[in-house]
Amino acid sequence: MSQSVIEVRGIGKRYRIGEREPYMALRDVLANALRTPFRRCPRRPTEHVWAVRDVSFDVCQGEVVGLIGRNGAGKSTLLKLLSRITRPTEGYAEVRGRVGSLLEVGTGFHPELTGRENVYLSGAILGMKRLEIARKFDEIVAFAGVERFIDTALKHYSSGMQMRLAFAVAAHLEPEILLIDEVLAVGDLEFQKKCLGKMEEVSHAGRTIIFVSHNATAVTRLCGRCILLRSGIVDRDGPANEIIGAYIRSGLHTSACREWDLKDAPGDDIVRLRCVRVRSAEGNIAEAFDIRNPIAVDVAFEVLEGGQMLVPNLHFFNDEGTNLFISIDTDPIWRRRERPSGRYVSTVFIPGNFLAEGTIVVGAAITTLAPMSVRLEERDAIAFQVVDSMDGDSARGDYAGLLPGAVRPLLRWETSYEPDCPADNVFVEPRPQKELHGP
Amino acid sequence: MTAAPAAPLSSEQPILRIEPPNRWWAPALDELWTHRELAYFFVWRDVKIRYKQTLIGAGWAVLQPFLAMLVFTLLGRSAGLPSDSSPYPLFYYSALLPWMYFATSLQNATNTMVENQRVITKVYFPRLVLPLSAVLSGLVDFSISLLMFVAMMVYYRVPPSPALLWLPFFLLLAVCTALGFGLWLGALNAIYRDVRYVVPFLIEFWMLVSVVIPGSHVPAKWRWAYELNPMAGVIEGFRWSLMRNGSLPGRSILVSTVLVLIVLVTGWAYFQKMETTIADVA
Numbered sequence: 006m007s008q009s010v011i012e013v014r015g016i017g018k019r020y021r022i023g024e025r026e027p028y029m030a031l032r033d034v035l036a037n038a039l040r041t042p043f044r045r046c047p048r049r050p051t052e053h054v055w056a057v058r059d060v061s062f063d064v065c066q067g068e069v070v071g072l073i074g075r076n077g078a079g080k081s082t083l084l085k086l087l088s089r090i091t092r093p094t095e096g097y098a099e100v101r102g103r104v105g106s107l108l109e110v111g112t113g114f115h116p117e118l119t120g121r122e123n124v125y126l127s128g129a130i131l132g133m134k135r136l137e138i139a140r141k142f143d144e145i146v147a148f149a150g151v152e153r154f155i156d157t158a159l160k161h162y163s164s165g166m167q168m169r170l171a172f173a174v175a176a177h178l179e180p181e182i183l184l185i186d187e188v189l190a191v192g193d194l195e196f197q198k199k200c201l202g203k204m205e206e207v208s209h210a211g212r213t214i215i216f217v218s219h220n221a222t223a224v225t226r227l228c229g230r231c232i233l234l235r236s237g238i239v240d241r242d243g244p245a246n247e248i249i250g251a252y253i254r255s256g257l258h259t260s261a262c263r264e265w266d267l268k269d270a271p272g273d274d275i276v277r278l279r280c281v282r283v284r285s286a287e288g289n290i291a292e293a294f295d296i297r298n299p300i301a302v303d304v305a306f307e308v309l310e311g312g313q314m315l316v317p318n319l320h321f322f323n324d325e326g327t328n329l330f331i332s333i334d335t336d337p338i339w340r341r342r343e344r345p346s347g348r349y350v351s352t353v354f355i356p357g358n359f360l361a362e363g364t365i366v367v368g369a370a371i372t373t374l375a376p377m378s379v380r381l382e383e384r385d386a387i388a389f390q391v392v393d394s395m396d397g398d399s400a401r402g403d404y405a406g407l408l409p410g411a412v413r414p415l416l417r418w419e420t421s422y423e424p425d426c427p428a429d430n431v432f433v434e435p436r437p438q439k440e441l442h443g444p
Numbered sequence: 445m446t447a448a449p450a451a452p453l454s455s456e457q458p459i460l461r462i463e464p465p466n467r468w469w470a471p472a473l474d475e476l477w478t479h480r481e482l483a484y485f486f487v488w489r490d491v492k493i494r495y496k497q498t499l500i501g502a503g504w505a506v507l508q509p510f511l512a513m514l515v516f517t518l519l520g521r522s523a524g525l526p527s528d529s530s531p532y533p534l535f536y537y538s539a540l541l542p543w544m545y546f547a548t549s550l551q552n553a554t555n556t557m558v559e560n561q562r563v564i565t566k567v568y569f570p571r572l573v574l575p576l577s578a579v580l581s582g583l584v585d586f587s588i589s590l591l592m593f594v595a596m597m598v599y600y601r602v603p604p605s606p607a608l609l610w611l612p613f614f615l616l617l618a619v620c621t622a623l624g625f626g627l628w629l630g631a632l633n634a635i636y637r638d639v640r641y642v643v644p645f646l647i648e649f650w651m652l653v654s655v656v657i658p659g660s661h662v663p664a665k666w667r668w669a670y671e672l673n674p675m676a677g678v679i680e681g682f683r684w685s686l687m688r689n690g691s692l693p694g695r696s697i698l699v700s701t702v703l704v705l706i707v708l709v710t711g712w713a714y715f716q717k718m719e720t721t722i723a724d725v726a
Contacts, residue, residue, distance in 0.1 A: 088568050089568040090564075092464055093463060094464055096464075097462060097463040098461075099461050100460045100462065112563060115489065117493050118492060118493070122489075122492065126485055129481060129485040130485070132569075
């Protein structure tokens with residue numbers, strides 16, 4: 006039975022907000038005092054906001070916990086509290102073991118110092134002892150791949166090299182508990198894969214990790230357990246895939262169909278969005294679709310005041326927030342035609358074998374073109390899943406593993422074959438395959 | 445290359461409790477000791493950066509007090525300023541030695557919290573490490589200037605006296621003065637960002653009353669005001685131990701020590717109190 010290494014009880018953090026400047030100038034304070042020496046100013050009520058409120062949970066040794074939630078949910082604040090960067094307003098947490106926090110990559114790096122000097126400095130700031138850094142120095146430099154430049158000033162490094170070095174230092178931190186805040190949001194795909202791999206290694210070594218991210222794929226891959234924060238409180242706490250599924254659906258208010266009453270419909274006096282929904286080509290509304298089948302998305306809107314040329318457009322994103330494509334209504338019937346008032350339903354047809362597997366999030370907007378103005382925009386209107394049943398006739402072919410890619414079109418491939426390899430020309434006119442073997 | 449396995453946790457692992465700041469102040473000396481290596485690294489970083497890409501590098505540590513001393517010597521000779529029967533250059537250099545240390549350390553300590561904002565908001569370490577390293581990094585320049593002074597003493601054939609044994613004490617007093625005021629100003633600057641612009645003026649004025657006018661020539665009725673300046677004790681102490689003129693200015697040193705201790709303790713308390721809000725304000 007693992008004991009808990011982190012115990013959080015009712016922790017809360019309150020910030021003052023409002024017209025107060027983040028920092029003050031003494032001269033302003035004095036000037037204000039001089040201006041109103043006799044007038045008793047009514048005290049402006051200081052507004053407070055609770056970034057985190059009454060959060061409690063336990064983490065056992067070796068657990069990898071994902072901390073997810075929308076921007077502003079309190080994830081970074083919670084991490085800062087556990088890292089002791091800021092003190093709680095109420096509640097407490099008890100932590101057993103050395104804590105290492107990675108809240109950004111390259112903490113402490115100084116451009117004037119060499120790579121070697123920065124490794125020591127950054128390592129010391131992150132909490133490593135000098136001997137420890139010296140012992141791991143070669144490993145760190147090898148992981149970053151900057152051996153040749155290790156004694157050049159950091160300002161001469163490319164941003165990619167700086168980041169690799171920064172991550173290399175951080176990756177060799179060996180605390181019992183690791184707190185990581187969206188560090189993987191930076192860097193190219195190669196680098197992100199490396200970071201993910203290193204973190205998996207760290208978790209296999211028995212360390213406890215709390216990982217904050219927006220990247221649902223990374224969270225599912227690394228974390229067994231997930232805590233969903235919403236507006237500073239714990240919304241859900243449980244197995245990762247359950248929570249993430251719930252996050253995608255509830256956190257984004259999404260399902261396959263979304264409707265609005267006229268009074269809270271997005272839009273203005275000219276046009277109002279009434280409904281967005283996704284269905285199969287035949288008309289069945291569903292939350293998940295086979296990757297091979299065409300999909301239709303309906304946008305229903307009401308034009309209250311006629312006379313404008315309105316163009317509906319849909320924006321498609323994957324669960325990492327990558328914009329896959331935008332489709333603009335080019336229906337020839339209404340193109341460049343002023344729309345009279347009334348109820349419209351615009352439908353876009355997405356061919357099968359085009360979208361990639363995973364969650365697709367759809368945003369709807371209606372725009373006028375001359376002058377260019379967005380009449381209404383509803384991000385994250387609906388979401389649906391694209392699933393590959395792996396029967397062998399999708400773009401996967403016979404490959405069963407993780408297949409990245411923003412889209413997954415099924416494209417035509419052709420092969421030509423020649424039994425004797427010609428000496429020079431690779432593209433000699435050989436006979437195409439079907440002539441040899443027939444259809 | 446695999447990550448080393450985590451040490452098996454025993455119940456002897458120290459439990460760290462994270463809770464709201466309490467009302468009473470207790471100096472966190474043990475935490476400071478655990479982070480002593482970090483203080484060393486900050487000192488090392490500051491010194492390295494100060495002299496990277498400069499032409500004469502550490503030569504500035506000698507040049508600055510030397511030039512100031514030249515100015516004073518010329519001024520002194522022409523204006524007939526007192527010098528307690530020592531050669532002018534030595535007289536002024538012996539005051540400038542601790543003074544330059546104090547002035548640069550004070551300005552560095554004031555700015556350090558804001559300059560290191562990024563690190564403060566991303567990693568935890570006892571924030572006191574920052575003003576402490578600012579004050580300690582000045583010692584590097586100080587030792588170089590001290591060597592210069594030794595060279596000057598050889599040149600003027602002034603023999604060292606047993607009073608020299610007191611020098612470490614006066615140096616410690618200088619460090620505590622810089623730290624005490626540095627903690628106050630550093631904390632204030634983190635909250636009111638224009639404090640750092642007031643400091644140079646403060647230092648200029650302070651220098652006038654500390655370096656230019658030697659204690660022996662202050663009229664008796666203003667003596668008490670003169671002694672309220674903690675740096676007065678430090679400078680008199682330095683002059684006495686380095687050049688052996690006159691007797692140990694005991695009273696002024698005692699007053700300075702008491703004042704400095706008060707400033708240091710209150711500064712430390714104020715700084716630690718502000719520490720909890722600085723990360724929110726930064």
